[in-house]
Structures are given as structure tokens and as C-alpha cells.
Amino acid sequence: MALRDCPVTPKSCVIRAKELAGERRPVLAASGRMTCVFCCLISENSARWIFRGPTVAAFAPLDPLAPGHALVIPTSHYADIFDTPPEVLAETMALVQRLSGTMRTALKAGGVNILSASGPGSEQSVPHLHFHVVPRWADDGFSTWPTEQSQRRMAGDPVIQLANAMAAGHAA
Numbered sequence: 251m252a253l254r255d256c257p258v259t260p261k262s263c264v265i266r267a268k269e270l271a272g273e274r275r276p277v278l279a280a281s282g283r284m285t286c287v288f289c290c291l292i293s294e295n296s297a298r299w300i301f302r303g304p305t306v307a308a309f310a311p312l313d314p315l316a317p318g319h320a321l322v323i324p325t326s327h328y329a330d331i332f333d334t335p336p337e338v339l340a341e342t343m344a345l346v347q348r349l350s351g352t353m354r355t356a357l358k359a360g361g362v363n364i365l366s367a368s369g370p371g372s373e374q375s376v377p378h379l380h381f382h383v384v385p386r387w388a389d390d391g392f393s394t395w396p397t398e399q400s401q402r403r404m405a406g407d408p409v410i411q412l413a414n415a416m417a418a419g420h421a422a
């Protein structure tokens with residue numbers, strides 16, 4: 251597979267994400283070509299890696315929101331938080347934590363924002379679980395925090411519905 255088969259520009263990521271919408275195992279297409287952008291990066295070793303381990307990795311996006319902005323991913327394909335095994339998720343979050351600490355020590359960041367999306371309606375752009383780790387400084391002049399509120403309205407009390415479902419042992 252040629253490097254050109256690994257598009258990582260934001261625009262092509264969005265196009266790929268639309269192509270892959272609904273696919274749960276987008277690792278190999280019928281053609282044999284890698285159809286998951288992040289699996290493609292891992293297979294081709296074509297990202298700007300910050301860390302590569304057997305289970306988890308971190309790399310720099312082409313369109314960073316801030317200096318040092320990184321994406322942390324499991325190296326095996328899991329679409330989102332719903333299908334990632336807890337032990338893999340734990341390793342992924344451990345790398346998020348380690349990288350966050352390194353942003354403070356190496357980049358003198360004051361803190362970090364950790365951003366992630368999973369599933370339809372969440373604005374997930376690439377269906378391979380990933381966490382954006384964005385270093386923040388007091389004088390960086392931007393905000394990643396949402397300024398709008400959901401327009402979704404529900405009958406009944408969603409907090410009670412969640413609490414009852416959790417108590418009953420239902421994950422969804």
C-alpha cells in the first residue's frame with residue numbers, strides 16, 4: 251500500500267469518515283486496502299509519532315488546534331468507546347494521562363483539554379477510538395469548551411432514568 255493511500259488531511263478524514271459511516275470493522279475493505287485512516291497510519295508507520303507502543307500510540311494531527319496537540323489511539327481497531335475492551339481503554343487513558351503530564355513538563359502547558367467523540371450524532375470524524383489531548387496555556391487565546399447547549403428535549407427526568415438503569419446493571 252502506497253503512502254498516498256493514507257490520507258490524513260482534515261478534509262480527506264471527513265470524506266473517509268462519511269464513507270465509513272455505519273461500518274463497525276473498517277480495517278480491510280474487500281479490495282484488501284486499508285479503509286480506516288488510523289489503522290492505515292499504523293500499518294504504514296506514516297504518522298508523526300509521539301509515542302508508539304504495542305497497544306496504544308500517540309501522534310500529531312496535520313491540523314493541530316494548538317502547539318503539541320496530539321491524538322491518542324489504541325493500535326488495534328476499535329470504532330468507539332462502546333466497543334473498546336475495558337483493558338484497552340485503560341491503557342489508552344493511561345497514555346492520555348502520561349502525555350498530559352509530559353505536555354506540562356516538556357511544553358510548559360498549564361493544563362490540557364481531552365476531547366473525544368463516539369457514535370452517531372456525536373460528531374465523531376474518524377471511526378477509530380481516539381482522544382485529542384490539547385495543551386492549554388493561560389494566554390493561548392482560545393476555548394475548546396462548548397458555548398451552546400443541546401436542543402434535545404426529553405420527557406421525564408433523564409437523570410432518574412440513568413440512575414435507575416445503572417442500578418439495574420444496564421449499560422445502555
Ligand SMILES: [Zn+2]
Pocket residue numbers: 276277286287288289290326327328377378
Ligand atoms: Zn482503525
